[in-house]
Amino acid sequence: MKKNKISFETSFWAGYTAGNPFKAINAFFDFAHLDYYKQSLSGVAMYCYKKEVYKNENPSDIFILYSVVKSFLKVCYCLKKKSKKWKIKKSLRSEKVFHLSSLTKEEYDNPFMVFEKAFEVKTLEEFELFLYQILELSLSPCVADIDLDLTTPYVHLVKMLDAAELMRERGVEKIKNQNQTACVIE
Incomplete structure (x- = not known):
């Protein structure tokens, strides 16, 4: 059975196509x-509830933010599947240091737990819809009667940002099998 590859669509904002999720990060x-x-x-989340338009001086920034974060969500979805084959390198810092405060000690x-938990709660399509909705609401000069759960996907998105930054800082390595050596991606 052929696997369907997800396009991260990085060429729109990065200038090149990153097929590997770690390179996309x-x-x-x-x-x-x-x-x-x-x-x-x-800012986008706060402007959902205001009559003012977010980034009124240059709304095109929002379009770019949408493109970049949508790509990021696709990468995160892919990373949730990578937890079986990859692991994060051990931290050289003290365990008491948590500079990425949205993460628990286990996360x-x-x-990788962050991505697994996020996509247990919401699907990739639901995260993309959330992103679309908050950007649409933040660019509207009218206050809408919001009947959506914006908090849950927002919290998971912030945690995914922190987890991805942590992975980038510490690096990842392939989990060793008996017949295989570690492959490190920086």
Whole structure:
């Protein structure tokens, strides 16, 4: 049976196609810093409830944010399947240091758990719909009567951002079989 590959669509914003999810994560954080993504998503979420338009001076930034985060969601969906073959490298830092505060200790030790939990709660399509909806609401000059659960996918998205940054910082390695050596991707 042939496996369907998910296109991460990185060529729209990164300038090249990243077929490997770990390379796509690098492209994602090379494009912008973790703080930018978190601040932008927080701003978008807050403007869902305002009459003002988010990034009124340059709304095209929102289109780019949509493209990048949509690619990121596809990468995260792919990473949830990689947990059986890959593991995060051990941290050289003290276990008491949690600079990525949205993660629990277990998630800090195994960031793949974040992706597994997120996609148990929502499907990839539901995350993409959430992204579309909050961007649409944040660009509308009218206050809509929101009857949607925006909190759950938002919290999972922030956790996925932190987990991906942690994976990038620490690196990943292929889980060794008896007949196989480790393959490290930085």
